[in-house]
Amino acid sequence: MTLKPPLPPFDREGAIQKARMAENAWNSRDPAKVALAYSADSVWRNRAEFIRGREQIEAFLQRKWARELDYRLIKEVWAWHDNRIAVRFQYEWHDDSGSWFRAHGNENWEFDEQGLMRRREASINDIPIRESERLFLWPLGPRPEDHPGLSELGL
Template identity: 70%
Template sequence: MSDARPPLPPFTRETAIQKVRLAEDAWNSRDPARVALAYTVDSKWRNRSEFPQGREQIVEFLTRKWRRELEYRLIKELWTFGDNRIAVRFAYEWRDDSSNWYRSYGNENWEFDANGLMQRRYASINDVPIAEAERKYRWPQGRRPDDHPGLSELGL
């Protein structure tokens, strides 16, 4: 179990919420290698129109993503959960290299192995242009502060 990534399935509401926050924290690090460690070595993804498989392709995908999506800040929220599955909704804000801001909304379905590693991730995402003044995520890059509102509190 050296590859174990607690909390492990089967999930309770409490452990599912914890798993979601751990994923959010990792993605907000914008460190592709760190993020990839939460997935099985043969993990299968669908992210928009891309289908990365395995950690190497996940790292390549995230490296490209964060070169394009600058000042990325993400909030995830538990939608529902089952034994080894979690569904989340999320929104993240980012800007392109021309300083155009976006809020990207989406849903993810996750499936975990017995060690708590994600073996499947299916994401559907839509981008909405926003004005800089409409941004809601203004914490310093990195982990969202514990006292920062979540999606529901922000009305997103």
């Protein structure tokens, strides 16, 4: 049995830690690494796409990061209770023509007893931005600890 702490039931600190771990993993843009945070039978709704299991999660993420270039993400805990966490997030990316976007969204997460995410519901909207409007300017990879979060950026 693989444990992925912190484990439910979540307190404030555990929920914040879980969200930051997810943010760091997604900022790695490594589909195989990210998929390991989800249960083998995890169910997702991502926008209008429905995904089941780690194999489909990994394939989805490969497609996503092939299209969403120079991806940088910030997540912030909105609420938590028992084995569930709600986050709001924003990420910046550009397409292969150099057009930049900021995606705004909300995710609802449900975890199993091992701390693996078994359900993810994501609602996301992309807003075109000019490159000069970018706010997520750290080098590719995890957001530095001293980089402001969404609230500190006024987002």
